[in-house]
Amino acid sequence: MKNLTLNNGIEVPIIGSGTNTYGKEGNQFAGDLRGDTQEIDWAIDSGYRHFDSAQLYGNEEVVGNGLKKSSLPREEFFITTKLNTFEGYVSADWAHAEIEKSLEKLQTDSIDLFLIHKPWDNHAEMLEAWRILEDYYNRGVFKSIGVSNFEKEHLDLLLENGNIPPAVNQIKSQVGHWNEELIAYNRSKGIASVAWSPLRGIDEKAKQVLDEIGKPYGKTFAQVVLRYQIERDVIVIPKSHHKDRQAQCLQIFDFELTASDRDRIAAL
Template sequence: MTSTPSVPTITLNNGATIPQLGFGVFQIPPAETKDATLTALEVGYRHIDTAEMYGNEEGVGQAVRESGIPRDQIFVTSKLNNGFHAPEDALAAFDTTLATLDIDYLDLFLIHWPLPAVGDYVDTWKAMEQMYAGGKVRSIGVSNFQQHHLNRLRAETTVPPAVNQIEVHPYLTQEPLRAYGAEHGIATEAWSPIAQGGVLGDPVIERIARRVERTPAQVVLRWHAQRGDIVFPKSVTRSRVEENFALFDFELTDEDVTDISTLNKDERTGPNPDEFNYIPS
């Protein structure tokens, strides 16, 4: 099997490339993760997004190794567990992630949450810079960082984040934060891209889906792609995995993209990063 050229890639600020469409494994039970990931790789995905806190890194690694696809053709992301923000803990956690995945390197490693009341995420980022310098992670980034968090990193650290993975969907379009990222060379990755299904019954999205003869989910994922974001829908159902992959043989009009964007309500499905300080027990 070879990489599928139908998925565009985005060049990150350090020259690395990342497939714009990936497969997310959030909330997939560990026992099901290997098979779900193998299915995604069979369908054509070459970008897998996991995290220490998901508890399923092992299954992702098994799928990558058993897929028969060369390692350099699969982009693997994981994220730092909230309990390991102290610099020495972060460095150890990264080594644990590599061991759990049982792969030689990561393509991308992220700080999962800024945790503003827990510790200094700037110190955590400096540990991430050490990981990057060590060569076992190709790119480093952040997740759920707001503009003021990113401003501190710009002022106090050396390596800019390659990506910021944030909640984005038609009811939370995140225009100012996305624009900030674009201005400073930080790619936006969109989690909860269909608002956990909450946007799929919207009349605007349904109308566009009827016209282009696609599902509402495909329309929303295509909206993400045309806005230039990296997106990784999750499903354990093969037919849905295939459906989510079929995004690059149709286009929305500029009017469609605008109509969907104007649905914004600044409505989150997940926590506010300025208030979220959860540490797993």
């Protein structure tokens, strides 16, 4: 596993496991919790130590229970979660209460990376939320703080008015929608990019090209896409409900894409 060093010196495994449907009936985002931790158990068994969760997913306890069950020390794991701002922002008291619930569900007294899940229109509120994250960071409860789905203007707001720059911007970056400009902007500000849904949006034609690129290395389309992202220091958080596919996503450190491979992938 390769680690990336964030702008505050904290190291993060460059591949993490997505979790948004784990432990849920029918593997559906809106499914009820089944009460088991199967996908988390498989992932830990295959070598994942970085888990991407969120309050929005409603399954932080699945992640917490799985990590606890593994009996591995807490320090082995890198846990991300996100403040649910999909319905906007309520108040500072609300944000504090939601954060405390995350700590309880994840069964930990610190979170490695805590993100604001999504920007909203009110800049004063967004700064208030960021200052709350900074406070948890200063108290050592959050080891690093960042954002998700932020565009340049939202990043500038925090960079110009906050005390701590975001360590990460977790954004959509996938085949045909690489989000190149925003990744470059993140990079120019020392902010690491995390690609969410890294394996979505791949049509049959693109899959064929990617499989062809992977063939000489004995790699699949999924491995080629993930390799492409990590070669440019983009963190990836794939998820699968199949143990063998989860494991396959980790097998990307034993080959290197050529410049011509990368050009073909970028053009998809």
